[in-house]
Amino acid sequence: MRRLTLFLVLIFSLAFAADAAAKEVVAAKVCGPSDCVETHNRDQLALFTDGGAPTDPPSRGGAWYSVRVTVEVDKGQHENFRMAVLPRAGLMRAGDESEGYTWYHLTPSSAKRYQALVANIGAYPPSKLEGVGPPKVRVDEVVLPQRESETAADGGGSPLPWIGGALALLIAAGLVLVLRRRGLPWMRPSEG
Numbered sequence: 552m553r554r555l556t557l558f559l560v561l562i563f564s565l566a567f568a569a570d571a572a573a574k575e576v577v578a579a580k581v582c583g584p585s586d587c588v589e590t591h592n593r594d595q596l597a598l599f600t601d602g603g604a605p606t607d608p609p610s611r612g613g614a615w616y617s618v619r620v621t622v623e624v625d626k627g628q629h630e631n632f633r634m635a636v637l638p639r640a641g642l643m644r645a646g647d648e649s650e651g652y653t654w655y656h657l658t659p660s661s662a663k664r665y666q667a668l669v670a671n672i673g674a675y676p677p678s679k680l681e682g683v684g685p686p687k688v689r690v691d692e693v694v695l696p697q698r699e700s701e702t703a704a705d706g707g708g709s710p711l712p713w714i715g716g717a718l719a720l721l722i723a724a725g726l727v728l729v730l731r732r733r734g735l736p737w738m739r740p741s742e743g
Contacts, residue, residue, distance in 0.1 A: 574622060574623065576600060576621070577621050577623045579598075579599050579618060580619045581618050581636070581668060581669055582618075583674050586671075587672070588672060595664075595668065598664045598665065599618070601660070602657070603657055603658050605655055606655060608682055609640060609654070611683055612677030612679075612680035613640045613642075613680070614639060615636060615680050617633065617675065619633055619634075620632045633645075633647070635680060636657070638665035639662075641656055641657045641659070643656075643657055648681060652682035
């Protein structure tokens, strides 16, 4: 994920920062299943720094091209980043299966320039494109609701027995008070 973040920061900083001369795209190779186009032309390389807003993955794949962008991060030190570009759909994908994919819209002008760059190259079929459709969910833990017997054991049972017991005590206490005031016939001292 760190490389993807570095790549995205570099690419978008190149597009928007004037002082990014130390970090620049120096080469790009766009490939289909049987042929590739490599460029070192600065005007064409500007295409690879022209990204749009992030977006959700497409629901299904489309004709696409593999892209390897080489960025000079320091004098003589290069980093390579892989992407997939779907010029007709106006989308680009960065990242990989292990770190996850991030999708971006291409600007209309960059989509046209990509189509011109790959005009003589066949595209990979949509079935070979990874990272499309709804994101794959990984379940780490399953939490099931408690069974009723477990709930009762945890003190979560019905309050009715407690209410019934309290009512029985109140009734018994009331009877004791009434009988005490009236006096019990079998408890009266005998006269005589």
